[in-house]
Amino acid sequence: MTATLERGLNALREQIDAPVASFFTSCVSCGLCAEACIFYRETEDPKYTPIHKLELMRRIWSNEFTLLGRLKSMVGLGRKVTEQDLKDWEELVYDSCTMCGRCTMVCPVGNDLAMMIRKMREGMSGSGHAPVELIGAAERHSDYGSPMGELHPALHAQIKHAETETGIPIEMNKEGADYLVILSAGEIRDYPEVIGAMAKIFKQAGITWTISDDGFEATNVGIQLGNRDVARTLVSKVVEAAEKLKVKGIISPECGHAYQALRWEGPNLIGRSYDFEVVHIIELLDRLRAEGKLKTKGKASGKITFHDPCQINRRGGINREPRNLLNMVADDFVETEDAGTMNWCCGGGGGVGANERAADLRFKAFNRKKRQFDAVGAEKIVTMCAYCHHTLEEQLELHGDEETEVIGLAEMIGEYLDDEA
Amino acid sequence: MNNPYFDLLMWARGPGFDIALTIMVGGILLRVVEILVLGRKRDLATAKGSPVGQGVKTIFTRSFPRKGLVPFAPITYIGGYIFHIGFAIAFLFLGAHIALIDGLLGLSWPAANRAIVESATALAVIALFALLYTRITDPVRRALSTFGDYLVWLLSLLPLVLGYVAVNKLFGDPTLMMALHILSAEALMVAFPFTKLMHAVTFLMARYYNGSIQGRKGAES
Ligand code: SF4
Ligand code: SF4
Numbered sequence: 001m002t003a004t005l006e007r008g009l010n011a012l013r014e015q016i017d018a019p020v021a022s023f024f025t026s027c028v029s030c031g032l033c034a035e036a037c038i039f040y041r042e043t044e045d046p047k048y049t050p051i052h053k054l055e056l057m058r059r060i061w062s063n064e065f066t067l068l069g070r071l072k073s074m075v076g077l078g079r080k081v082t083e084q085d086l087k088d089w090e091e092l093v094y095d096s097c098t099m100c101g102r103c104t105m106v107c108p109v110g111n112d113l114a115m116m117i118r119k120m121r122e123g124m125s126g127s128g129h130a131p132v133e134l135i136g137a138a139e140r141h142s143d144y145g146s147p148m149g150e151l152h153p154a155l156h157a158q159i160k161h162a163e164t165e166t167g168i169p170i171e172m173n174k175e176g177a178d179y180l181v182i183l184s185a186g187e188i189r190d191y192p193e194v195i196g197a198m199a200k201i202f203k204q205a206g207i208t209w210t211i212s213d214d215g216f217e218a219t220n221v222g223i224q225l226g227n228r229d230v231a232r233t234l235v236s237k238v239v240e241a242a243e244k245l246k247v248k249g250i251i252s253p254e255c256g257h258a259y260q261a262l263r264w265e266g267p268n269l270i271g272r273s274y275d276f277e278v279v280h281i282i283e284l285l286d287r288l289r290a291e292g293k294l295k296t297k298g299k300a301s302g303k304i305t306f307h308d309p310c311q312i313n314r315r316g317g318i319n320r321e322p323r324n325l326l327n328m329v330a331d332d333f334v335e336t337e338d339a340g341t342m343n344w345c346c347g348g349g350g351g352v353g354a355n356e357r358a359a360d361l362r363f364k365a366f367n368r369k370k371r372q373f374d375a376v377g378a379e380k381i382v383t384m385c386a387y388c389h390h391t392l393e394e395q396l397e398l399h400g401d402e403e404t405e406v407i408g409l410a411e412m413i414g415e416y417l418d419d420e421a
Numbered sequence: 422m423n424n425p426y427f428d429l430l431m432w433a434r435g436p437g438f439d440i441a442l443t444i445m446v447g448g449i450l451l452r453v454v455e456i457l458v459l460g461r462k463r464d465l466a467t468a469k470g471s472p473v474g475q476g477v478k479t480i481f482t483r484s485f486p487r488k489g490l491v492p493f494a495p496i497t498y499i500g501g502y503i504f505h506i507g508f509a510i511a512f513l514f515l516g517a518h519i520a521l522i523d524g525l526l527g528l529s530w531p532a533a534n535r536a537i538v539e540s541a542t543a544l545a546v547i548a549l550f551a552l553l554y555t556r557i558t559d560p561v562r563r564a565l566s567t568f569g570d571y572l573v574w575l576l577s578l579l580p581l582v583l584g585y586v587a588v589n590k591l592f593g594d595p596t597l598m599m600a601l602h603i604l605s606a607e608a609l610m611v612a613f614p615f616t617k618l619m620h621a622v623t624f625l626m627a628r629y630y631n632g633s634i635q636g637r638k639g640a641e642s
Contacts, residue, residue: 016459017459017460017461017462018456018457018458018459018460018461018626018630019461019626019627019630019634020459021455021456021459022456022623022626022627022630023627023630025452025456025619025620025623025627026619026620026623026624026626026627027617027620028570028617028620029556029562029565029566029567029570029617030494030497030501030562031494031497031559031561031562031565032490032494032497032498034561035490035493035494036487036490040561044560046560046561046563046564046565047564049561049564049565051565052564052565065455065459066452066455067451067452067455067615068615104631104635104642105487105641105642106486106487106490107483107631108483108484108486108501108624109483109620109623109624109627109628110479110480110483110624110627110628110629110630110631110632111627111631112630112631112634112635115634263466264466264637264638265466266466267464267465267466267467268462268464268465268466271465272465273465273466273467274467313640314640314641315635315638315640316638316640317469317470317635317638317639317640317641318639319640319641338489341640341641342487342488342489
C-alpha cells in the first residue's frame with residue numbers, strides 16, 4: 001500500500017463518527033436521493049446517485065466499524081478500497097457534487113449525504129485524488145492569501161474607487177469598529193460594487209466597519225477541497241484579524257461556502273468558539289430593515305426573480321431574509337419553481353465551478369435552472385453569493401442568454417438606498 | 422398429537438423463538454452501541470436554531486415526502502408506505518401476535534378484525550412485489566441493490582405469505598405452515614441486526630442527527 005493511499009484511508013477513517021455510522025446503517029437503497037440531485041436529474045446516469053458517491057467511505061465503515069464487517073475482513077472477505085477506486089471516485093465526489101444538500105433533505109431515513117461528501121473529500125484529497133484546480137487554488141491561497149493570487153493591490157484599488165464613488169471614507173485596519181468586513185475574491189475582482197453599497201448602507205444605519213489587510217479574503221478552498229489543515233489556516237487568518245481589531249462581529253459576504261467555512265465550520269476547525277458574532281451580510285441587512293435602519297426609495301421595474309445559494313439557504317438557514325429585502329426594492333418579484341429551501345443549485349458550488357473537467361456536466365446541470373428562469377420570464381436574477389452570481393452569468397451566456405441581468409442583493413439594496421433618509 | 426409437524430411447531434414457538442429473540446435484542450443493542458461509541462465532536466459554533474428540538478421534530482417530519490418528489494418515484498413512495506403500514510397492522514393487530522407480546526412484555530391492546538389484518542397482509546405483499554419490480558427495473562435502484570437488499574426483501578415477504586397461508590389453511594399442512602411461518606419470522610429476527618433491517622431502529626438516530634445538524638444552523642430539515 002502506498003503512503004498516499006494509506007494517508008487517504010486514514011483521513012477517511014477519522015471522519016467516521018456516530019452520525020456517519022447511523023447513516024450508513026440506515027440506508028435502504030431506495031434511490032430517492034438520486035431524484036433530488038441535479039446531476040442525476042439532468043443526466044439520468046445512475047452513477048450520480050448521491051449515496052453511490054459515498055461508496056468508498058461506506059466500504060471502510062462496513063469493513064472496519066461493524067461487527068460483521070470485521071469478522072468478514074478477518075477471513076479475507078469484504079471489498080477493500082484500492083488506489084484505483086479512489087481514482088475512479090474522484091469524478092463522482094468532486095465533479096458531480098456541489099455539496100448542495102438537496103439529497104440530505106429527501107432521504108427518508110434522514111441521511112445527511114452532503115455532510116458525508118464533505119467528509120469523504122478529506123480522504124480523497126489526503127490521498128491526492130482531487131481536481132488540480134482546487135489543489136492549485138489551495139497552494140495559491142496559502143502562498144498569497146487568496147485562491148486568485150495576490151489580491152492586496154486590487155483590494156486597495158477597489159476601496160479607493162468605492163470612496164470616490166460614494167464620497168464616504170473607508171478606514172482600513174480600524175481598531176474597535178463594530179464590524180470587520182471580509183470579501184470573496186470574486187467580489188474583489190468582478191463585483192466590487194458591493195463595497196460602495198455597504199459603505200452607503202452602513203453609514204445610513206450608523207454602523208462602523210473596517211477591512212483588514214491581514215484577513216480580508218472570505219473564500220476557503222480548504223472546505224471545497226476537503227482539507228482541514230488548509231481550511232483551518234484560512235479561517236484563522238480572518239479570526240485573528242477580527243481579534244486584533246477587537247471588532248464586535250465579522251460580516252460574512254455574499255459567498256456561500258465562505259459562510260459555511262467561517263460561521264459553522266470555523267470554530268470547530270480552530271477548536272474554540274468565537275467571542276465575536278459572525279453574521280451574513282443579508283442577515284444583517286434584514287436585521288437593519290426590521291429595526292427601521294434600512295430605508296430605500298423606489299423599486300426596480302420588470303420581472304425579478306431570486307436564486308437561493310445552497311450554502312446560505314438550504315445549508316445555512318437564511319431563507320426569509322432575502323425575500324423581505326427584495327420586496328422592498330422589487331416591484332414584480334416572482335419566485336421560480338422550488339424556490340427557497342429546495343432551490344436547485346446553480347451547478348458551480350463546492351468547487352465544481354473551478355473544475356475544468358466538469359465544464360460539460362455543469363452546462364447540462366444548468367439546463368434545469370435555465371428552464372425555471374425561462375418559465376417565470378425573469379429579466380433580472382438576484383442572488384446573494386458571488387460564486388452563484390458568476391456561475392449564473394457564465395451559464396446564461398453559454399445557454400445563449402445575453403439579456404437576463406444578474407445582480408447581488410446587497411448591491412441592489414445599495415442602488416435603492418434612500419440617501420436622504 | 423399424531424401430527425408429525427407438531428414437534429417442529431413446538432420448537433419454533435419455544436426454544437426457537439427464545440434463541441431468535443435473544444440474537445435480535447442482543448444484536449440490536451450491540452449495533453446501536455457500536456454506532457454510539459464512535460461519538461461525535463461537540464459543535465463549537467454558536468447555535469442559531471435548536472439542534473435538539475429540530476432533531477426530535479425531524480424524526481416525525483421525515484416520515485412525509487418532500488413536496489413534488491412523489492411523482493418521480495411513485496412506486497417507491499406509495500409501495501413503501503403501503504408495505505410499512507400493512508406490515509405494522511399485520512404484526513401488531515393480529516390477536517395471536519398481541520397475545521405473544523403480552524406474554525413477553527405484559528402489554529396488550531385490542532386486536533383488529535380479521536378482515537382488516539388479512540387485507541393489510543395482502544396489500545403489504547403486493548407492495549413488496551411492486552418494490553421488487555422497481556428495484557429490478559429502475560437503473561438507479563438496480564445499481565444500488567446488493568445481495569443484502571434482496572435478502573431483506575425475501576425475509577420480509579415470507580412471514581407475511583406463510584402467516585396468511587397458515588391462518589387461512591390455504592394449502593399444505595396447517596401445523597407445518599404455522600411452524601414455517603414462525604420460523605420465517607425468526608429468520609427475520611435473527612437477520613435483523615446484521616442487515617439493512619437495522620434501519621427500523623437506526624432511522625431514529627439518522628433523522629435526529631440530520632435534524633440537529635440542520636437545526637443548529639437554523640436551517641430546515
Ligand atoms: S449534495 Fe447536491 S450535488 Fe451533491 S449529491 Fe447531494 S444533491 Fe447531488
Ligand atoms: S435516499 Fe437515503 S436511504 Fe435512500 S438510497 Fe439514498 S441514502 Fe439510502
